[in-house]
Structures are given as C-alpha cells and as structure tokens.
Amino acid sequence: MIVEYIRYRVPAAAEEFEAAYRRAVVPLGKAPQCLDYELSRCVDEPECYILRIAWTSAEDHLKGFRNSAHFAEFFAEIKPYVAGIEEMRHYEQTIVRTEPTLFDWAGGAEAFERLTQVFYDHVIADDLIGPLFAHMSPDHPQHVAIWLSEVFGGPDRYTRELGGYPRMLAHHLGKQLREDQRRRWVSLLMDAADEVGLPGDPEFRAAFAGYIEWGTRIAVQNSQPGATPPAQAPVPRWGWGVAPPYQP
Numbered sequence: 184m185i186v187e188y189i190r191y192r193v194p195a196a197a198e199e200f201e202a203a204y205r206r207a208v209v210p211l212g213k214a215p216q217c218l219d220y221e222l223s224r225c226v227d228e229p230e231c232y233i234l235r236i237a238w239t240s241a242e243d244h245l246k247g248f249r250n251s252a253h254f255a256e257f258f259a260e261i262k263p264y265v266a267g268i269e270e271m272r273h274y275e276q277t278i279v280r281t282e283p284t285l286f287d288w289a290g291g292a293e294a295f296e297r298l299t300q301v302f303y304d305h306v307i308a309d310d311l312i313g314p315l316f317a318h319m320s321p322d323h324p325q326h327v328a329i330w331l332s333e334v335f336g337g338p339d340r341y342t343r344e345l346g347g348y349p350r351m352l353a354h355h356l357g358k359q360l361r362e363d364q365r366r367r368w369v370s371l372l373m374d375a376a377d378e379v380g381l382p383g384d385p386e387f388r389a390a391f392a393g394y395i396e397w398g399t400r401i402a403v404q405n406s407q408p409g410a411t412p413p414a415q416a417p418v419p420r421w422g423w424g425v426a427p428p429y430q431p
C-alpha cells in the first residue's frame with residue numbers, strides 16, 4: 184500500500200470544490216486500485232485542503248488507475264482545481280502509527296482474495312486434498328478470503344453476509360479430515376502466501392501461521408465422527424500476539 188497526499192489551495196469557491204470532489208470520489212471509489220480516500224480542510228487556513236488517497240501501490244495508481252475509465256471520470260470533475268495543487272506525492276507508511284491490524288498489514292481484502300485464488304488453484308490440482316474440494320462452489324475461494332479477512336481484523340462480512348461461524352463449521356462437520364490432509368492444506372497455503380507476496384516479515388508470518396495452525400487443527404477436530412463443537416460462536420479475531428511490529 185502507498186499513500187498519496189495532494190495539497191490544494193482553493194482561494195475561492197470552496198463549496199464548488201467540495202461538491203466536485205463529492206462527485207469525483209464516485210469513480211475513484213469504484214477503482215480497484217483505490218483502498219480509501221479522505222479530503223480534509225484546514226481549520227487555520229480554510230483555503231487549504233489535503234486529499235489523502237491510499238493506493239494498492241504507486242504503480243497500480245500511475246499505470247492502472249491513470250489509464251482507466253474511472254480516472255477519466257474522476258479527472259473531468261476536478262480538472263478546474265488542478266492549478267491549485269501545491270503538492271502531489273506518494274508516501275510510504277512507516278512503523279510510526281497506531282498498530283495496524285493483520286488484515287491491513289497483509290494488504291487488505293484484495294490481498295486475501297489473491298491468496299485464496301492462487302491457493303485453491305493449487306488445492307484443486309493436489310493429489311492428496313484436491314478430491315476433498317472437487318465439488319466446491321466457485322465462490323469458495325472468495326468466501327474463505329472473506330473469512331480470513333474477518334479473522335485478521337478486517338470487516339465482519341463473513342458474520343454479516345455469509346452465515347458466520349455456524350456456516351463455516353457446517354462445511355467441516357463429518358468430513359473426517361486427516362492430519363496428513365491438514366498438513367498439505369497448510370503447506371499449500373504457505374506456498375500461496377509466498378507466491379502472491381504476502382508480507383514476509385517474521386512478525387506477520389508468525390501471527391498468520393499461528394492462526395492457520397490453530398484453525399486447521401480445529402477444522403480437523405470438528406470434522407471427526409461424534410465431534411460436538413459449540414453450535415454457535417463468534418468468528419475468531421486474531422492479533423499480533425506477543426510480537427507486534429517492532430518499535431525501538
């Protein structure tokens with residue numbers, strides 16, 4: 184993720200400027216390269232504004248967004264104010280900030296979607312666990328991405344939209360998953376994490392692996408004959424544990 188800051192000086196017509204941005208953020212928000220945005224107005228000098236846009240990467244912004252139809256629509260709205268731009272640059276986040284969630288650190292929803300797409304491509308082709316997933320729905324990778332996003336501190340979409348813990352549990356009940364299958368599942372997921380470029384720092388990977396180890400063991404336990412897992416429970420929320428990003 185990269186943050187772009189655009190500082191504007193808008194000596195007159197603040198209302199029109201804000202109205203133009205209210206329209207411009209419609210195509211901006213639809214662009215897959217844009218993670219979030221925020222326009223703030225200076226209290227001490229009201230003609231000054233700062234627009235903050237979080238992009239998936241500088242390249243995605245400059246090559247992906249700038250060449251898209253969303254940019255054309257966005258730019259048409261804000262064009263009259265371009266002369267008032269005093270700064271427009273990309274900034275890399277540093278460690279000095281409120282502790283990010285694992286979800287943010289990983290790269291947000293898009294990162295988990297990339298992860299599960301690649302992961303299930305490998306799962307399906309795998310001789311040991313592929314057959315378990317032979318009849319999975321085409322939405323399965325996306326559902327697991329939404330589950331993982333919620334676990335790692337992202338939006339609670341699996342709970343609100345997909346049936347929460349009881350639905351996830353129901354998918355594993357009675358499947359009689361074995362330890363060798365669990366191990367392969369974990370191993371393919373870790374390979375996929377490398378392949379899609381999830382952050383490789385020790386802190387993130389330790390926390391990520393911690394949940395995956397825990398979650399897969401629970402999936403195996405719950406899948407055994409006679410297992411009596413709780414019928415209702417919240418989706419777990421996983422944090423950094425004992426090793427958050429290091430701050431000297």
Ligand code: HEM
Nearest residue numbers: 315318319320326327330351354364365368395398399402
């Ligand atoms: C952290 C560990 C795990 C997570 C987060 C997880 C997540 C999920 C979720 C969210 C679903 C339901 C998808 C939906 O809503 O459509 C599901 C289904 C399933 N999971 Fe897991 N799972 C885990 C471990 C495992 C393991 C270790 C295995 C087997 C080795 C496994 C086998 C399956 C199977 C066979 C299904 C049903 C597929 C179908 O629809 O045909 N899961 N899993």
